[in-house]
Amino acid sequence: MTDMAAPSAAPARAPLRSLYVQDARTSRRNRQEARFRIYGIAAIGVGLLALVVLLTTILGNGLSSFRQTYLSMPITLTAERVDPEGNRDPNEMGRVTTFGYLPLLAQALEAHLAAEGIETDMSVQELAAMLSEEAPAQIRALVLSDPDLVGTTIDAEILLGGRIDGYFKGRVTMETAEIDRNVTPAQLTLAQALADRGDIVTRFNWDFITAPDASDSRPEAAGLGVAIIGSFYMMIVVLALALPIGVAASIYLEEFAKKNRLTDLIEVNISNLAAVPSIVFGILGLAVFINFMEFNQSSPLVGGLVLTLMTLPTIIIATRASLRAVPPSIRQAALGLGASKMQSVVHHVLPLAMPGILTGTIIGLAQALGETAPLLLIGMVAFVGEYPELMSVHSNSFPLMGDGATALPVQVYSWTQRSDPAFVERASGAIIVLLVFLVIMNAIAVLLRRRFERRW
Amino acid sequence: MLWILLAIAGLGVLGFVLGRQRAIASAGGDARILHSLPVYYGTSVTLLTMVPALMILGLWLIVQPIAVDRIIANQIPEDAVQASTSPGLLMTEVRRLAAGIDTAVERGAFSGAESIDLDAASDIRAALAEVGVALGTDVSPAVLVAAQQFRAVSAASRTWMLIIVGALALAGLVYAYLRVHKDQRARNVVERALLGLLMLSSTLAILTTVGIVLSLVWDTRSFFQLYPWQDFFFGLEWRPSFEGNSDLGLIPLLWGTIYISLIALLVAVPIGLFAAIYMAEYATNRVRSFVKPLIEVLAGIPTIVYGLFALITVGPLLRDYFAAPLGLGNSSSSVMTAGIVMGIMLIPFVSSLSDDIINAVPQSLRDGSYGLGATQSETVKQVILPAALPGIVGAILLAASRAIGETMIVVLGAGAAARLSLNPFEAMTTVTVKIVGQLTGDTDFSSPEALVAFALGLTLFVITLGLNIFALYIVRKYREQYE
Numbered sequence: 001m002t003d004m005a006a007p008s009a010a011p012a013r014a015p016l017r018s019l020y021v022q023d024a025r026t027s028r029r030n031r032q033e034a035r036f037r038i039y040g041i042a043a044i045g046v047g048l049l050a051l052v053v054l055l056t057t058i059l060g061n062g063l064s065s066f067r068q069t070y071l072s073m074p075i076t077l078t079a080e081r082v083d084p085e086g087n088r089d090p091n092e093m094g095r096v097t098t099f100g101y102l103p104l105l106a107q108a109l110e111a112h113l114a115a116e117g118i119e120t121d122m123s124v125q126e127l128a129a130m131l132s133e134e135a136p137a138q139i140r141a142l143v144l145s146d147p148d149l150v151g152t153t154i155d156a157e158i159l160l161g162g163r164i165d166g167y168f169k170g171r172v173t174m175e176t177a178e179i180d181r182n183v184t185p186a187q188l189t190l191a192q193a194l195a196d197r198g199d200i201v202t203r204f205n206w207d208f209i210t211a212p213d214a215s216d217s218r219p220e221a222a223g224l225g226v227a228i229i230g231s232f233y234m235m236i237v238v239l240a241l242a243l244p245i246g247v248a249a250s251i252y253l254e255e256f257a258k259k260n261r262l263t264d265l266i267e268v269n270i271s272n273l274a275a276v277p278s279i280v281f282g283i284l285g286l287a288v289f290i291n292f293m294e295f296n297q298s299s300p301l302v303g304g305l306v307l308t309l310m311t312l313p314t315i316i317i318a319t320r321a322s323l324r325a326v327p328p329s330i331r332q333a334a335l336g337l338g339a340s341k342m343q344s345v346v347h348h349v350l351p352l353a354m355p356g357i358l359t360g361t362i363i364g365l366a367q368a369l370g371e372t373a374p375l376l377l378i379g380m381v382a383f384v385g386e387y388p389e390l391m392s393v394h395s396n397s398f399p400l401m402g403d404g405a406t407a408l409p410v411q412v413y414s415w416t417q418r419s420d421p422a423f424v425e426r427a428s429g430a431i432i433v434l435l436v437f438l439v440i441m442n443a444i445a446v447l448l449r450r451r452f453e454r455r456w
Numbered sequence: 457m458l459w460i461l462l463a464i465a466g467l468g469v470l471g472f473v474l475g476r477q478r479a480i481a482s483a484g485g486d487a488r489i490l491h492s493l494p495v496y497y498g499t500s501v502t503l504l505t506m507v508p509a510l511m512i513l514g515l516w517l518i519v520q521p522i523a524v525d526r527i528i529a530n531q532i533p534e535d536a537v538q539a540s541t542s543p544g545l546l547m548t549e550v551r552r553l554a555a556g557i558d559t560a561v562e563r564g565a566f567s568g569a570e571s572i573d574l575d576a577a578s579d580i581r582a583a584l585a586e587v588g589v590a591l592g593t594d595v596s597p598a599v600l601v602a603a604q605q606f607r608a609v610s611a612a613s614r615t616w617m618l619i620i621v622g623a624l625a626l627a628g629l630v631y632a633y634l635r636v637h638k639d640q641r642a643r644n645v646v647e648r649a650l651l652g653l654l655m656l657s658s659t660l661a662i663l664t665t666v667g668i669v670l671s672l673v674w675d676t677r678s679f680f681q682l683y684p685w686q687d688f689f690f691g692l693e694w695r696p697s698f699e700g701n702s703d704l705g706l707i708p709l710l711w712g713t714i715y716i717s718l719i720a721l722l723v724a725v726p727i728g729l730f731a732a733i734y735m736a737e738y739a740t741n742r743v744r745s746f747v748k749p750l751i752e753v754l755a756g757i758p759t760i761v762y763g764l765f766a767l768i769t770v771g772p773l774l775r776d777y778f779a780a781p782l783g784l785g786n787s788s789s790s791v792m793t794a795g796i797v798m799g800i801m802l803i804p805f806v807s808s809l810s811d812d813i814i815n816a817v818p819q820s821l822r823d824g825s826y827g828l829g830a831t832q833s834e835t836v837k838q839v840i841l842p843a844a845l846p847g848i849v850g851a852i853l854l855a856a857s858r859a860i861g862e863t864m865i866v867v868l869g870a871g872a873a874a875r876l877s878l879n880p881f882e883a884m885t886t887v888t889v890k891i892v893g894q895l896t897g898d899t900d901f902s903s904p905e906a907l908v909a910f911a912l913g914l915t916l917f918v919i920t921l922g923l924n925i926f927a928l929y930i931v932r933k934y935r936e937q938y939e
Binding site: 029030032033035036037039040041042043044045046048050051053055057058061137217244245246248249251252253256257265266269270271272273275276277278279280281282283284286287288291292309312313316341342366368369370371372377379381410412413416427428431434435438442443 | 477517533580643646647650651653654655657658659660661662664665667669671672674675726728729730731733734735738747750751753754756757758759760761762763764765767768769803804807831832833834836837854858861862863864867868888891892895897903909911916917920921924925928
């Protein structure tokens with residue numbers, strides 16, 4: 001109570017000190033107390049600040065990858081170029097390569113500029129360089145899927161190159177264009193002129209979520225489709241293996257195991273495995289699954305197996321905690337009615353512990369979903385430019401699991417290793433997708449806990 | 457392969473139905489006379505039908521390739537072995553060719569009879585390439601003969617496997633069916649099997665550890681056969697070159713690892729500890745329930761996110777505002793970058809562990825201290841922290857082990873140059889970065905440059921394991937004090 005304000009009424013006589021007046025020592029101690037408190041608040045503030053800065057930079061860098069710039073212009077699909085045989089047969093037309101569609105686009109752009117009355121002294125190559133290298137392939141796919149389009153003029157939205165896209169997102173400026181080999185200020189000026197006429201549209205970029213990865217020179221076409229599928233396969237493997245094995249192991253350890261050497265050994269192993277660095281699991285996967293058992297490199301099956309081994313300790317620890325939370329009276333009541341020990345556990349204890357087990361499993365899955373390092377070692381960094389075949393024709397590979405794939409966090413890593421700065425935007429965007437998945441999973445876990453948690 | 461599994465499963469289902477029927481029949485249709493519920497009789501028959509058959513099947517599939525390999529390797533003529541670079545390589549060729557012919561037959565390139573009459577004169581390589589099987593070299597007659605033998609032996613082995621597994625499943629079915637009787641203790645049989653399964657699952661943890669240790673030790677051994685261990689453990693240079701003559705010294709990597717971890721702990725420990733103290737001693741319930749989950753969000757963020765944060769934000773920031781003006785270097789990946797970001801990652805780890813430990817200190821100690829007139833901060837400093845010290849040390853050790861094993865932050869934030877330097881703004885590298893570096897991409901697993909990764913992995917495993925065991929020992933010992 002020393003920090004009460006001193007009432008001024010007390011007469012001040014020098015040698016005798018009043019209890020109401022703080023002496024130097026007390027006020028020093030109080031200052032110390034206040035300082036200590038501030039340290040605590042500051043520490044929490046730093047932690048929260050770090051969280052906020054982390055999330056805002058990722059969002060700030062990545063949100064723009066969900067929007068993409070397209071050039072909207074009419075394009076004439078001249079028959080002699082896209083269908084030299086003239087029979088409208090997609091198989092015959094397939095012989096015209098992507099490269100053959102490039103002049104078509106360049107001509108269309110030139111004609112469009114002339115129609116709009118925009119003057120430019122750029123060469124055709126320079127004009128074509130403004131468009132994405134992916135654009136001819138997209139037009140080709142469009143034509144092959146609908147041969148009736150041949151000979152007509154369609155209004156198409158054509159993917160613009162990464163630098164032009166970056167200009168409209170503020171990443172590329174006239175100054176950086178001066179020193180950039182891939183874009184010239186003239187191209188940017190032209191793009192701006194087109195934009196002033198409303199020919200440039202920026203819209204939601206579905207391709208970012210559905211398209212496969214693209215090569216180094218086409219950041220604007222790179223997407224996450226294959227990575228999402230790969231992550232999804234792996235999560236299925238993890239769920240199918242880690243949940244049953246983890247629950248079985250926990251039931252044994254919690255309900256049946258006698259206290260002996262073996263049980264102790266298992267317990268020590270589980271708690272140590274939970275703290276082994278993830279990269280060591282990658283080495284295990286490389287040595288055992290790929291070099292020894294000769295599974296395909298970079299297949300989601302191997303990734304799933306490695307992640308299963310990593311997630312097991314988490315699931316076992318969570319499951320044991322929720323089994324322990326079921327009161328013994330439930331077991332005793334079951335035993336009293338003639339159930340065997342196994343029946344009491346399977347029919348009564350396990351269903352009651354299920355919400356806790358599921359919560360733990362989802363949290364384990366979320367951990368596995370974000371894990372990168374072990375997957376790098378088992379070769380999941382390989383470039384995968386196409387969707388894996390749904391049913392593989394090779395008899396010796398597992399359906400769905402044998403083909404090479406990549407995973408969300410690994411895709412982030414491989415994009416950070418590319419030289420084009422546009423991939424940084426893509427990597428941040430991929431992280432946003434990853435974080436959305438994680439938030440959903442954790443929210444489900446929290447809801448499960450809220451909804452079904454019982455206090456005995 | 458698939459249909460034999462289906463056949464066994466079919467027999468299992470049949471066994472279930474038959475066993476259940478026989479049990480009810482033996483009780484004269486009154487299920488109450490049975491020792492166990494009818495389901496258990498059915499399941500016990502299914503188990504005896506399927507489990508031995510599946511076990512033999514699995515064993516066969518593991519043993520067959522090894523046995524066939526050995527038989528064929530013995531039959532290859534001596535001069536063919538000498539002509540090849542190594543017997544192992546020759547066997548790989550034989551296996552590839554055999555698998556290639558099998559695939560070709562499957563896709564209808566040639567019929568089964570044609571495939572046996574193939575001779576080395578016809579261009580097998582081109583024929584196989586047409587169906588999408590790429591062979592490295594042209595086929596020599598000896599290899600072709602061996603490959604044909606390989607196919608013949610494999611086919612014979614497969615036939616025998618089908619016969620034996622099928623017979624075993626049938627025998628199990630009949631035996632179990634005949635044993636079904638109303639007094640048979642079917643529940644006990646089924647439950648014993650189930651218990652065995654549970655036990656098996658729980659030993660997976662041991663198997664994983666054994667797998668980790670074996671795979672690390674095995675390849676580390678072959679590394680030390682190619683590279684002297686003294687040079688690895690005491691070498692001051694890390695300069696791998698894939699032409700050979702690499703310097704693969706551990707010291708610079710270890711120094712980078714320790715330096716980065718130290719900075720990470722310098723960031724994480726004070727912040728985490730003060731946050732924990734505030735949360736445990738000062739914060740009201742409302743603040744606590746709001747702030748604690750937010751701090752723990754930091755723990756749920758994948759490390760690749762921190763890595764990207766280091767790469768695109770923290771690194772350039774430190775370079776432009778600290779390193780470059782101070783003249784300490786102009787690299788955006790540096791020890792400081794990785795250390796600070798890793799420290800942020802460890803804050804929730806330190807704070808939630810310390811929070812638990814501080815909360816475990818009995819209230820009576822606090823009350824005693826207040827009663828003697830101490831302020832809250834004096835109580836924390838002079839009573840609670842000393843009481844919680846062993847636990848906090850344990851938490852710090854666990855955080856250190858996390859920092860040492862962390863990979864993605866250092867891969868993206870610390871750089872790849874192995875250096876022995878004190879300047880924290882210079883790029884350095886760590887053990888984990890080099891494991892990733894040496895093992896990604898196309899690697900030749902017989903070169904010391906790739907195998908060194910396993911030695912690094914073993915070093916990492918031993919260090920983190922030691923730290924973990926020590927930390928758990930301290931924490932556990934302390935916990936017993938007040939309980």
